[in-house]
Amino acid sequence: MPLLAIVALGAGTYLFRLAGPVFRRRMRIPDRLRQLLSDAAAVLLVALVATAALTAGHGFAGWARPAGVLVGGVLAIRRMPFPVVVLAAAATTAIIRFAGVP
Amino acid sequence: MRSFWRTLDRGTLRDIALVCVADAIVGASFGAITVSGGLHPWVPITMSVLVFAGGAQFAAAAVVLAGGSPAAAVLTGLVLNSRLLPYGFAIADVVDGRRWTRLLGAQLITDESLAFTLRHQDRQRRRAAFWTCGLALFLCWNAAVVLGALAGTFLGNASAFGLDAAFPTVLLALVLPSLAERGTRNAALLGAVIAVAATPLLPAGLPVLLALAGLVLAGRPPRKPATQVAQASPVQEVR
Helix, strand or coil: CCHHHHHHHHHHHHHHHHHHHHHCCCCCCCHHHHHHHHHHHHHHHHHHHHHHHHEECCEECCCHHHHHHHHHHHHHHCCCCHHHHHHHHHHHHHHHHHCCCC | CCCHHHCCCHHHHHHHHHHHHHHHHHHHHHHHHHHHCCCCCHHHHHHHHHCCCHHHHHHHHHHHHCCCCHHHHHHHHHHHHCCHHHHHHHCHHHHCCCHHHHHHHHHCCCHHHHHHHHCCCCHHHHHHHHHHHHHHHHHHHHHHHHHHHHHHHHHCCCCCCCHHHHHHHHHHHHHHHHHCCHHHHHHHHHHHHHHHHHCCCCCCCHHHHHHHHHHHHHCCCCCCCHHHHHHCCCCCCCC
């Protein structure tokens, strides 16, 4: 990831943050927009989860990775601590791979 | 400012400390996973200081590691961070004052600092909560990312350890709380189907952005009571 991309992401993010403190006396954010922005964030994250779990390049990632993510997801729904969730996912995938399933 | 540190009760300080610990764990995993995935250690470290938003950092890195273009990574991160826009309006009063407090305070706006600020009504306490949480998190998060990145250089073969599964799992854990509402959940599921279906056809990084079409489903009239809208915590980021 080139430095320019990191700077662009950082600068754009900073402008989102700074707008409120600078403009709050002159305008306010409608509730509809507020809801839309938080929905957009959720949609993007879930799409990332799905593609990162299921695909590699333009094809299927194999069974080991989605199986690990599934185990992690179940533990997360059951409110297990974050390190447990992540380590369980990685361990599941590693074990399935070690057993010879890609 | 005299009794700045005494304005916060012990309970709030303890909660801020707990959030810092939790976020440090996420930060360390960010550093370790990205570096063992093949990024140079300065990438997660610079990103953490400049972007300082866990979800967007993980997302942008995931796009790049999947072979997506830097432009797609930046766009994905920016859409995620656009939710910070209303946060700035919600807490503008606590960074008011001198110019530099505004410029510095803005960078400290996160899901967590917003949550701690909104807990209090009194202006003095709001200020104390925001600055304490914001500064503590900034230090913990960046220190943890540096340590994680250093650890990542020793990890070596990421896929043998199943670390490629850690990425989507972290994002899933981050987004789960925001899926409680049905409209959001349906939109997100539709978006995910679109993204996966488009993956064989489009260059990496674009399918995820295409998922935003799922928002059409979420374009429903707001029928929730106003109080619920106000506390609709967006991506509850464990930054």
